[in-house]
Amino acid sequence: MGTVPFDATASGLDPQQTAAVQAPRGPVCILAGAGTGKTRTITHRIAHLVEHGHVAPAQVLAVTFTARAAGELRSRLRGLGLGGAANQVQARTFHAAALRQLRYFWPQVVGDLGWELIDSKFPLVGRAAGRVGLSTSTESVRDLASEIEWAKASLITPETYAVEAARRRRETPADPEQVAAVYERYEVAKRGETMLLDFDDLLLHTAAVLEDHPTVAAEFRDRYRCFVVDEYQDVTPLQQRVLDAWLGERDDLTVVGDANQTIYSFTGAMPKYLLDFTRRYPQATLVRLERDYRSTPQVVSLANRVIGSAHGRIAGTRLQLIGQRADGPEPTFAEHDDEPAEAAAVAKAIKRLIAKGTPAAEIAVLYRINAQSEAYEQALTELGIPYQVRGGEGFFTRPEVRQAINLLRQQGGRGDLPDARGDDLVAVVRAVLASIGLTADEPVGAQARDRRASLVALVELTTELAEHEPDLDLAGLLRELAARSEARHAPVVQGVTLASLHAAKGLEWDAVFLVGLTDGTVPISHVLGDGGAVADWEAFEEERRLLYVGVTRARENLELSWALARNEGGRKTRRRSRFLAGLIPEDSPASRIAEPVRTRKRPQCRVCGKILVGTAATMLGRCESCPSNIDDELLLALRAWRKQKSQEMDVPAYVVFSDNTLTAIAEQKPADDGALVAIPGIGAKKLERFGADVLAVVRGETPQASAEELPLETPARRSSRKTAGQK
Numbered sequence: 001m002g003t004v005p006f007d008a009t010a011s012g013l014d015p016q017q018t019a020a021v022q023a024p025r026g027p028v029c030i031l032a033g034a035g036t037g038k039t040r041t042i043t044h045r046i047a048h049l050v051e052h053g054h055v056a057p058a059q060v061l062a063v064t065f066t067a068r069a070a071g072e073l074r075s076r077l078r079g080l081g082l083g084g085a086a087n088q089v090q091a092r093t094f095h096a097a098a099l100r101q102l103r104y105f106w107p108q109v110v111g112d113l114g115w116e117l118i119d120s121k122f123p124l125v126g127r128a129a130g131r132v133g134l135s136t137s138t139e140s141v142r143d144l145a146s147e148i149e150w151a152k153a154s155l156i157t158p159e160t161y162a163v164e165a166a167r168r169r170r171e172t173p174a175d176p177e178q179v180a181a182v183y184e185r186y187e188v189a190k191r192g193e194t195m196l197l198d199f200d201d202l203l204l205h206t207a208a209v210l211e212d213h214p215t216v217a218a219e220f221r222d223r224y225r226c227f228v229v230d231e232y233q234d235v236t237p238l239q240q241r242v243l244d245a246w247l248g249e250r251d252d253l254t255v256v257g258d259a260n261q262t263i264y265s266f267t268g269a270m271p272k273y274l275l276d277f278t279r280r281y282p283q284a285t286l287v288r289l290e291r292d293y294r295s296t297p298q299v300v301s302l303a304n305r306v307i308g309s310a311h312g313r314i315a316g317t318r319l320q321l322i323g324q325r326a327d328g329p330e331p332t333f334a335e336h337d338d339e340p341a342e343a344a345a346v347a348k349a350i351k352r353l354i355a356k357g358t359p360a361a362e363i364a365v366l367y368r369i370n371a372q373s374e375a376y377e378q379a380l381t382e383l384g385i386p387y388q389v390r391g392g393e394g395f396f397t398r399p400e401v402r403q404a405i406n407l408l409r410q411q412g413g414r415g416d417l418p419d420a421r422g423d424d425l426v427a428v429v430r431a432v433l434a435s436i437g438l439t440a441d442e443p444v445g446a447q448a449r450d451r452r453a454s455l456v457a458l459v460e461l462t463t464e465l466a467e468h469e470p471d472l473d474l475a476g477l478l479r480e481l482a483a484r485s486e487a488r489h490a491p492v493v494q495g496v497t498l499a500s501l502h503a504a505k506g507l508e509w510d511a512v513f514l515v516g517l518t519d520g521t522v523p524i525s526h527v528l529g530d531g532g533a534v535a536d537w538e539a540f541e542e543e544r545r546l547l548y549v550g551v552t553r554a555r556e557n558l559e560l561s562w563a564l565a566r567n568e569g570g571r572k573t574r575r576r577s578r579f580l581a582g583l584i585p586e587d588s589p590a591s592r593i594a595e596p597v598r599t600r601k602r603p604q605c606r607v608c609g610k611i612l613v614g615t616a617a618t619m620l621g622r623c624e625s626c627p628s629n630i631d632d633e634l635l636l637a638l639r640a641w642r643k644q645k646s647q648e649m650d651v652p653a654y655v656v657f658s659d660n661t662l663t664a665i666a667e668q669k670p671a672d673d674g675a676l677v678a679i680p681g682i683g684a685k686k687l688e689r690f691g692a693d694v695l696a697v698v699r700g701e702t703p704q705a706s707a708e709e710l711p712l713e714t715p716a717r718r719s720s721r722k723t724a725g726q727k
Contacts, residue, residue: 013044020287021045025054025226027281028254029274033319034303034552035294035508038256039069042228043076045254046089055226057088061246062228064093069230069506090224094239095199098206105209105216115195117202121145121186124196128185132178138399139437139451143173148183152200153236153268158184169536171526203242210245221248231506232257232277236268251281259314260307263502263546265538271314292321294508296328299558303551305583310548312541331551331558333583333590335576337684338565339375339516340464344685346513347379349559350496353511358557360386362510364497366550368521370398371453373498374461376515382649386495390503400451404433404458405481408474422470425477429462464567469658480652501550512554514547517562517577522547547579568683621664621679628667635666637697645690656690657682669698 013021017037020030021044028045032038046062049055064070073091090097099117106115118124125148126141134140151157156164161183162176172179190196197205210217227246229235232255235243247253259271278284292300300323307318336342350363365376373389380387408429430438438455465480466472472480497509501522516522519532523543529535551558560580564572576590584590605623622628639662646653657665661679670676676694677687693703 013041014291016287016289016291017041017044020285020289021048023254023285023287025049025252027251027277027284029277029281029284029286030254030256030289031258031274031287031317031319032256032289033258033292033321034261034549035292036289036319036321037291037293038230038289039072039076041289042230042254042256043073043080046077046226046228047080049226050089055252058090059223059225060089060228061097061224061226062089062091062230063097063243064091064230065234066506067093067096070096073230094242095202098202098242101220102202102206102209105213105220108216109209109213113195115197118190118196118198121148121198124186124189125182128182128189131185132181134174134178134182137437140173144179144182147173147179148186149200150266150268151183152204153238155237155241158187200238203238207238207242207245217245217248220246221250225250226252226254228254228256230256232274233259233262233271234264234269235273237270238268240270240273253281258319259317260310260319260545261505261549262314263505263542263549265542275313275317288319290319290322291324293324294555295323295552296325296556297323298328298330299323299551299554299556302331302558302583303548306544306551306579307548309579309582310541310544312537314541314545325555328556330585331554331560333580333585333588334559334561335590336561336563337572338568338570339563340379340568341683341685342515342561342563343375343379344382344689346376346515346559346561347383347385349513350380350385350511351383353557354385358510359494360496361494363513364499364504364507364509364511364553365513365515366499366501366504366553367516368501368524368546369453370500371457372516372521374457376498380496382651382655387498388495390497390499398454400437400454401458403436404455405478407436408432409478421473422466425466425472425474426459426463428474429477430459433459460566469654470660471658480654501546504553505549508553508555510555511557512550512559514550514558514560515562517547517560517580518574519577520574522577522579544579547577568685569680621668628663630663630667631669632666634669634698635662638662638665638694641693641697641703645693657686665694665698670695671698 014037017040020028020041023045030038030041032041042062046060050057050060062070062073064073070091070093074087074089077089077091078087092100122141122145125145126136129141129144130136134144151161151164154164158180161180164170165172165176165179170176174182190198190201210220224246227243229243234257243253255274255277257271257274259274262269262271278286295303300321304321307315310318334342334345336345346365350360350365353363354360367373367376377387377389433455436455437451438459461481462477465477469476497507499507520528523540527534527536527539527543534540551560562574562576564574605621605626638657642653642656642662645656649656661682664679665676668675668679670679672695673687673691676682676691677684682691696703
């Protein structure tokens with residue numbers, strides 16, 4: 001074949017990898033921890049089998065879960081000296097392999113009856129839901145479609161769905177009987193002169209063809225004799241059925257996986273096939289890959305401690321990873337007062353990493369739910385750091401956010417909303433969004449929960465803006481939202497990755513920031529019951545595995561952080577994730593446990609001492625009727641500074657400070673950081689960013705400018721310049 005003989009030793013494989021590569025033909029189970037070189041191992045195993053004549057390259061079918069992984073596998077095979085033989089090895093996803101086989105065998109078993117693959121089941125499910133009397137809203141139909149996908153992946157029919165959902169204590173998007181009716185109507189709607197098949201049907205029909213037609217099965221099994229399955233912990237019952245149909249009575253199968261990275265059970269993934277592999281094949285070769293070549297020993301140590309606290313059968317197969325790289329920095333832990341402060345701190349840390357030479361594309365911010373991205377999109381935008389949202393849409397491009405903004409714009413245009421400001425504006429926005437899914441209680445269904453989370457984030461953003469700009473009305477809010485949306489409409493670039501923990505699976509970066517690690521987020525709230533007690537232990541342990549996956553995405557730099565409040569200056573009612581217990585070094589400032597603050601002292605007027613009522617009075621620190629002792633010249637200087645700063649940052653002036661905040665500064669003339677941060681609207685984030693400048697202006701000095709900044713044009717400076725010109 002003109003290929004180079006395969007030599008495991010010369011290929012630089014470690015002893016465990018070599019054992020997996022050179023295992024006898026037959027069943028092989030490779031338990032591969034994160035970063036242990038599983039792709040390298042399985043490609044070398046295929047090369048070894050081909051080179052030693054155990055199998056022809058065209059007889060190998062390697063199955064992956066993503067097209068990206070299949071492409072990487074093919075690319076690596078080409079680099080192993082197999083020449084043209086590498087192109088004969090079939091490396092495909094389950095669905096791509098089934099599609100290819102079904103197209104070939106369909107005419108033999110069905111004849112002239114045609115079929116068509118549908119890209120989306122949404123329209124058919126929507127019509128079925130309407131006929132059953134269920135909501136046809138976007139999130140409702142998406143949840144029903146996902147539930148149908150889970151049922152089919154789990155080999156559950158419409159007739160058995162309700163019983164199985166009850167037996168498995170499944171959280172269903174509607175009454176199980178109604179879901180079953182939607183499922184049945186959906187399946188009926190696909191039948192016609194030309195059959196419509198969805199992606200799950202590809203697998204179902206492929207398995208049925210091989211099971212029911214011996215001649216077809218014989219032809220297929222003569223064509224493919226060796227099978228390799230990657231990420232075997234994520235196989236569904238339907239995929240296992242297809243694999244069994246491919247194999248028949250044979251056992252020439254290599255599987256690779258790590259049960260402690262099982263994070264997709266909501267799609268039907270079942271690690272039991274990996275866990276039971278050696279029971280099914282008692283003669284199987286079992287190899288553990290535990291040498292971690294991805295992460296530093298410090299990151300590896302933390303990963304081992306995260307998963308070391310796991311419980312249950314899956315935890316019993318945990319791998320003790322051994323870091324193979326040189327030492328790196330210890331993972332850091334950071335506690336913040338609120339989410340904006342957390343996002344700002346992360347953005348600044350990212351800027352420092354980039355300045356030191358870490359490419360932006362090698363940095364990731366990972367969170368539990370997509371709605372968390374908004375604060376980080378904003379913080380990165382303010383610092384001019386490019387980013388891309390992976391596995392989801394940017395906050396302002398999400399359908400529910402676009403719908404919400406359009407609804408606010410429509411109702412404002414009709415003039416049927418009151419001229420609300422401050423808390424009243426927040427109440428109006430909340431009432432409007434209630435009509436499109438902003439419920440008081442967390443809804444059932446992943447899509448509905450994600451939708452509600454986005455709407456909640458929009459209300460919280462409105463709250464923050466209203467606190468900083470008490471005169472903000474609906475028109476002003478819409479202008480601010482439009483400006484923020486426009487600022488993030490830059491073309492896709494190679495920047496910092498923002499992604500959910502689920503979307504990060506299979507990826508890795510030099511630096512990873514795991515954010516929002518609070519109870520109710522990681523672990524997610526719906527796995528917890530009243531009082532925070534665990535309501536679903538299996539789901540709870542999957543949340544722990546999700547954190548483990550996040551930790552193992554980092555090669556060198558890793559920071560874990562959380563915030564005690566949602567909004568800037570908000571009530572600190574959150575607690576850090578219980579999964580962090582015992583992980584934070586005792587000498588870390590974040591090791592203390594902050595007690596949630598349940599009450600807040602009512603602000604008093606600094607002039608008359610009365611309790612302040614209303615957002616404007618709170619911002620000014622005095623009753624609006626009390627006399628003002630404002631320094632007009634200082635106010636002019638502050639406005640000049642704000643204008644210059646907003647131009648430098650390319651943001652509206654009120655993003656720096658609102659008019660009321662500048663007025664309060666000009667009245668109170670704070671002399672230090674403590675006095676400045678006591679003014680409402682100036683939190684830790686703005687204190688760090690603008691505090692030195694503001695105090696300098698208050699003292700009558702010119703803020704120290706960087707090389708890129710222009711001199712500040714204060715009234716005194718302007719007067720001096722004019723006088724000099726007259727001379």
